[in-house]
Amino acid sequence: MQDKDKENNRRKPKKNTRTITVIAVVVFLVMLTGAGLGFLTASIHTMPSLKGEIRPAVSSQIFDANGKLITTIHSVENRLPVSINKIPKDLQNAFIAAEDTRFYQHSGVDPRGILRAVWSNMTDRGISEGGSTITQQLARNALLSQEQTIKRKVQEAFLSLQIERQYSKNEILEMYMNQIYFGQGAYGVQTAAQIYFGKNVEDLNLAECAMIAGIPKSPNYYSPSSNLKAAKERQSIVLDQMVKYGYIDSTTAAKARNTEIKLATRPITNTTTASYFTDYIMQLLIEKYGADAVYKDGLKVYTTLDLEMQAAAEHAMNQLPTTRTENGIKQPQGALVAIDPHTGHIKAMVGGRGNDQFNRAVLAERQPGSAFKPFVYLAAIESGLTPASIIDDSPISFGSWSPMNYDQKFRGPVTMRTALEQSLNVVAVKLAQQVGIDKALYYAQQMGISTLVLKGDTNDRNLSMSLGGLTRGVTPLEIASAYGVLANSGIRVEPTSIIKIVDRNGKVIEQTTPKEKVVVNERSAYLLTDMMRGVINNGTGTGAYFGRPAAGKTGTTSDYKDAWFVGFTPDLVAAVWMGYDSPGYLGGVTGGTIPATIWRSFMSDVAAKYVARDFVRPSGIVAARVSTKDGLLLNDPTNQDGRNEIFVEGTQPNKLSTAAATATKDGKDGKLGKDKDGKDIKLDETGATDETLDTDEKTPPPPPVKTDKNPVTPLAPPPPPKPNDPIKKN
Missing domain, CATH: 1.10.3810.10 (Biosynthetic peptidoglycan transglycosylase-like)
Incomplete structure (x- = not known):
């Protein structure tokens, strides 16, 4: 009997706990149901009637970064x-x-x-x-x-x-x-x-x-x-x-x-200022808020565009030649986009010339040619190579493909700096083979190139990518943004075009802040930037020189379908592309000619907006005098093969050069370039016009990637690139 009482006493607390739990759950469900019904009731009572009044439509307005009205979107x-x-x-x-x-x-x-x-x-x-x-x-x-x-x-x-x-x-x-x-x-x-x-x-x-x-x-x-x-x-x-x-x-x-689509011819209208940019803004707004919000809700959209810089961009693009007209559109076409690398703000955008609405700055995926080489050189630097590293510019074959330089000549052992300045194709291929294809693609992705194809029977994981032979290509906006990482000391800032949006009642409904991410070691970014300065000072891009510290790269495809110049100063990056919408050849135009000239014109016109300054040199960068013959140290200041070179501390050579000095060439053997002061100089090596592999060239799988032996730890060990997500904008 006593045992039964003890057992009943143990059961009572358990029963009481279960009862309280059940009551609590019921109360919670009742409260939740009541709240849900209340929310539904409120939603129903506040929804518009099928016969209700509709607010009068109000036109939206788009402003530039300084508050100047760009255009009104009529309701x-x-x-x-x-x-x-x-x-x-x-x-x-x-x-x-x-x-x-x-x-x-x-x-x-x-x-x-x-x-x-x-x-x-x-x-x-x-x-x-x-x-x-x-x-x-x-x-x-x-x-x-x-x-x-x-x-x-x-x-x-x-x-x-x-x-x-x-x-x-x-x-x-x-x-x-x-x-x-x-x-x-x-x-x-x-x-x-x-x-x-x-x-x-x-x-x-x-x-x-x-x-x-x-x-x-x-x-x-x-x-x-x-x-x-x-x-x-x-x-x-x-x-x-x-x-x-x-x-x-x-x-x-x-x-x-298979039925041919015949589009209606658009009526010829006067091209308004920043028409491609305003179309781009409208697309973004409609995608996010719907057409009615854009055309009826009286939005005030404050953008990143600078109208003065936009005018300079449109003026520079007037230098494009015209060889024919198709459907009322002049050909060849072109695009220019300029970005502040520190904020990601798009400061100018020209998506073409004419009254069509195909924004080539954002939507055109074109082969980049040698403008893609900096990603290969960055991978090499992150793998421990230096601007003074010697690469043999000599014949090499991969199956039936034997990459060649533009002038069909080989220069023998050259420094990485010289190879980039003169855009030597063979060296770029050898570097990609040495440091690994995936590593170069990884940095391209990290820096903002989203159009890479990494899977499937036809993809970019082959050596032809080192010369810009890509499956899809790149857009001017993305390659400008990617180069901006170098200008911004290795920090990527996503490009943006809208600062804030205000509704008809003055309420801010959207405000953007820069989205930053460190993707490249700042020392590696500085070394590559310094090498790319040589492209403008003595290399294939001397036509872009405009009297200020600047770096860049030319790009041309071997069939002359695309020509690029992409370059940057410490505060502004701009990409210029030209080519035909339909199949067509530029007839010998390279990235170092018309695109470089357009870039120079634009950068010169907007230079007054920025204080002239040099690229910020990070700590851990050291200098040494080395031989251009073997990349080793030189003590003799009179040696004609010597030059002052910079290194990430710990990667500079520690052995003396044994290469004999060569006699100085006379002026007739050199090619005119520019020194830092813009004065003509003589080059010791022939300046090759930038050129790339035809993108249709099929490259067999390269030899196994060599193990990196890098005394400098990269920012993050680069795994094989992730498959890029389907993009919406192109």
């Missing part, structure tokens, strides 16, 4: 409503296949569609399905904002249910197709058909229908006027969806893919 919508009876069935089906496959089955919100979209996006990299129904998109675009909040999602769902009760499916589809934004200021399918194809919506063929249906996913990115390649890729996805859901067969889809 008048370019919209031509059209009856559902005039919209081709192919276009209706294309929208349903691309946006809402269960449109005729759901009642406004589709839980099954959401789950299907989640699964499809997980398996198809997020490009196939959308979770919102057409009705939800109509509610959002017509009555709500684009803000990503739970409240808006709740309101969107309830409005969708209301819309489904009040209107038929055909009426909803008609309203949606007349409401949605298609880029280029076009609202509705009729306006889109006229702007893009110069025809009425009822006259669209299947290929055009699929292309138009693909645009709303990202109106500015998939606009065929600004990015036909991306529009074609999206068109193919829409056609696949139409096949998948039984609207067309695969044969019809294949025929539509």
Whole structure:
């Protein structure tokens, strides 16, 4: 009996604890349910009515970094409503296949569609399905904002249910197709058909229908006027969806893919200041806030652009020659983008010349040629090599490929500094082989190049990348930003174009701060910068010299399709590219000629905005006099093969040179260059015009990468580059 009492006493506390826990859980659930119901009630009561008043539209304004008005985005919508009876069935089906496959089955919100979209996006990299129904998109675009909040999602769902009760499916589809934004200021399918194809919506063929249906996913990115390649890729996805859901067969889809897309000719208009930049800003705004916010909500957008620098950039680009005109656009085309390397602020942007909307500064992926070599040289420096390291410029073969220098000559043993100044292809290939392909690609990625291809049958993990032979190429914006890392002592700052955005009530809704990351050892960055100064002072880029400390690199492809000059001062980096939009050859134009001249013109015109100063020399950099024949120490100051060289402390040579001095060459054997004061000097070696491997050259896998023996520890041990994420902007 006593044992039973003890057992009952032990059980009572446990029962009491369970009872209290159950009560607490019930109370919590009641409170949570009440809060949820309260939130739902508040959301429903504050959502707009289907018959409610709409705020009057207010134009948005874009300002430069100094508060000067660049342009006003007018609030008048370019919209031509059209009856559902005039919209081709192919276009209706294309929208349903691309946006809402269960449109005729759901009642406004589709839980099954959401789950299907989640699964499809997980398996198809997020490009196939959308979770919102057409009705939800109509509610959002017509009555709500684009803000990503739970409240808006709740309101969107309830409005969708209301819309489904009040209107038929055909009426909803008609309203949606007349409401949605298609880029280029076009609202509705009729306006889109006229702007893009110069025809009425009822006259669209299947290929055009699929292309138009693909645009709303990202109106500015998939606009065929600004990015036909991306529009074609999206068109193919829409056609696949139409096949998948039984609207067309695969044969019809294949025929539509092969149908030539003929875009309407844009009317000739006066090119306004910074037109490509303002289009770029609008794309960013529409992607983030929606077209209605840009065209109706009276935003004040304060950008990083400097209108005076922009004018200098546009003036410099007027030096481009014109050899032909295509669709009203002068050819060859060009681009210039300038960035403050310390803040990432885009100070000037020219995306081309003409009235097209293809922003070559941001979207054009072009072969960089020798402008890619600095990433190889950086990898070499981080592996313990120095500007005085000797590399043998002599014949070498990899299978059927034997890299050659521009002038088809070999110079024998040369220093790394000389090889970079004279853009020697053979040396760049040998360096990539010695330090490792992945290491050079790693630094290119870390410094901001996102277009590298690292997997698949055709990729960039081969020696041709050392000469700029890439699968896709680079954009002017990204290579300018990457060079900016050197100007900023190894610190990468993401490029940005918007400082802050203020709404119509004066509330700041977005404000940016520089996003910084140390990606390169500051001493390595300084050594490479000093070597690249020689490109302008004595090398292939003497045409860029403008009287201030500056560093840079020329770039030209061996078929003369692309020519570059990318360079920087301590406070400004700029990239200049020129080439043809369609296949065409520049006829001998190299990066050291017209692009370098344009760069010099721009930098000279904006020089007054910056105090003239030299690059900051970090601690741990030492100097020594070395022989250019073997890279070892020289005690004889009269030795003609000697030069003063800089090193990261610990990497300087400690043995005396045994190379005999050579006689000084007369002036006839040298090539004119520039010293630090801009005076003409004689070069001891022939200055080779910068040139690269044809990007179509196939390079077999290189020999195994040699182990790095580096007395200087890099900032971070570079693993093989990560596969780059799909980019949205090109």
